[in-house]
Amino acid sequence: MDKPIRIVLADDHQMFLDGLVTMLQRNRKIEILGTAQSGKGLLQLLEEVQPHVVVTDLQMEDMSGLEATKIIRSRYPKIKVLALTMHNEAGFVRKLMEFGVSGYILKNAGKQELTGAIEKIAAGGTYFSDAVMQTMMESLKNPSTKTNKNFPLTKRERQIISLICQENTTNEIARELNLSPLTIETHRKNIFLKLKVKNIAGLVRFAIRNNLEDMP
Amino acid sequence: MDKPIRIVLADDHQMFLDGLVTMLQRNRKIEILGTAQSGKGLLQLLEEVQPHVVVTDLQMEDMSGLEATKIIRSRYPKIKVLALTMHNEAGFVRKLMEFGVSGYILKNAGKQELTGAIEKIAAGGTYFSDAVMQTMMESLKNPSTKTNKNFPLTKRERQIISLICQENTTNEIARELNLSPLTIETHRKNIFLKLKVKNIAGLVRFAIRNNLEDMP
DNA sequence: AAAAATTTACCTGATTACGGGTATAAATAA
DNA sequence: TTATTTATACCCGTAATCAGGTAAATTTTT
Helix, strand or coil, X not given: CCCCEEEEEECCXXXXXXXXHHHHHCCCCEEEEEEECCHHHHHHHHHHCCCCEEEEECCCCCCCHHXXXXXXXXXXXXXXXXXXXXXXXXXXXXXXXXXXCCEEEEXXXXXXXXXXXXXXXXXXXXXXCHHHHHHHHHXXXXXXXXXHHHCCCCHHHHHHHHHHHCCCCHHHHHHHHCCCHHHHHHHHHHHHHHHCCCXXXXXXXXXHHCCCCCCC | CCCCEEEEEECCCHHHHHHHHHHHHCCCCEEEEXXXXXXXXXXXXXXXXXXXXXXXXXXXXXXXXXXHHHHXXXXXXXXXXXXXXXXXXXXXXXXXXXXXXXXXEECCCCHHHHHHHHHHHHCCCXXXXXXXXXXXXXXXXXXXXXXXXXXXXXXXXXXXXXXXXCCCCHHHHHHHHCCCHHHHHHHHHHHHHHHCCCCHHHHHHHHHHCCCCCCC
């Protein structure tokens, strides 16, 4: 709580940028080193100043915040990135994490939330706004429920799926279960029909996506 | 901040359970309705009391916290679940989200963090401890780093893996890439060697676990 | 410029997978 | 008690996979 957190801000809308600056400059814990209105501008700015945290919009004209983040994280691993956006898409969030953002916050967040997020990230933590987490969880929850309804597999079929995922061939499965290989083939065919997959690749993909790989 | 948050606790270690109770019962905001020492006990308890939040260990003898969570969330959608664990595995967290937990906290978390998490969840939010988020992000970031170290796949190989995951046969891939089927077979063999898998099932499983299925 | 890695391509032969069926005992549900 | 589902088993034929090689052209690295 001693030295202020050094930050830079990036957004291609001047007004929004101004709003952010006014919002944050009164906070004694935070020191704004500079602002940029584009991804490239942000990268240039980072050659001059060394912030702890970069707060950047994700939708910018010349370079997407995603690309900028990628470059920043590889060039200056110590600098944390807080992504700022209007959208609230789950798939997007996942990608952001892959690219190494430390936090993700919606533009309609309040002053409290924003400063809180910046402080948390500067301290080495992460901040993902509740709204984002909710959407993320929804998107993780839905596919499995939806899918399970459409594909009612029997116990035996699940068992065989599991064994297929574990790299067993039809013959090996037959031996394991003391059944005729022909029986396993039949099950296999039924599974393919139910899941609408063409081959083992599709089956395994489905199984893993729906947590069927290691079920007894 | 008026009525207390009603909670129940579940953990199969009596001592830990006691610790939790002592930790929480002094907090006026929280009211402990009961405790359980097993998954089944937890479900029984829920037939008698209606908590806002269930704080449950994930490793319990008779029924895994995962299964219990699944049942709780489908039977009582209003009850939020805070998962409590010693492990900090990323893949696991993902599954938890799918099963509908509202939060995930490590057992070595302090009193502050725990009560904070409970309050946040009761208010309809989510709480995933920083340590967990970090691991999760690592696992999302690293597939390229970690995987590359142990399994140095080339671009072509990744491309072919991706096509295999999409249910393409060797011949189809050859046509798609304007290459000889024999070439694809060679790549395929090299991939098997590198990943130490026996067949397509193993390959697809590896690919999906490491986010290689839909990479260009 | 030399060494290493990648990408390409081929050969043989055994095994497995897959698509198209049919059919019967056993367990479950109506 | 029927009717349905599940689990079992079989046949045929084509296509694909997999294991065991070798090897040259190209690109990248040293």
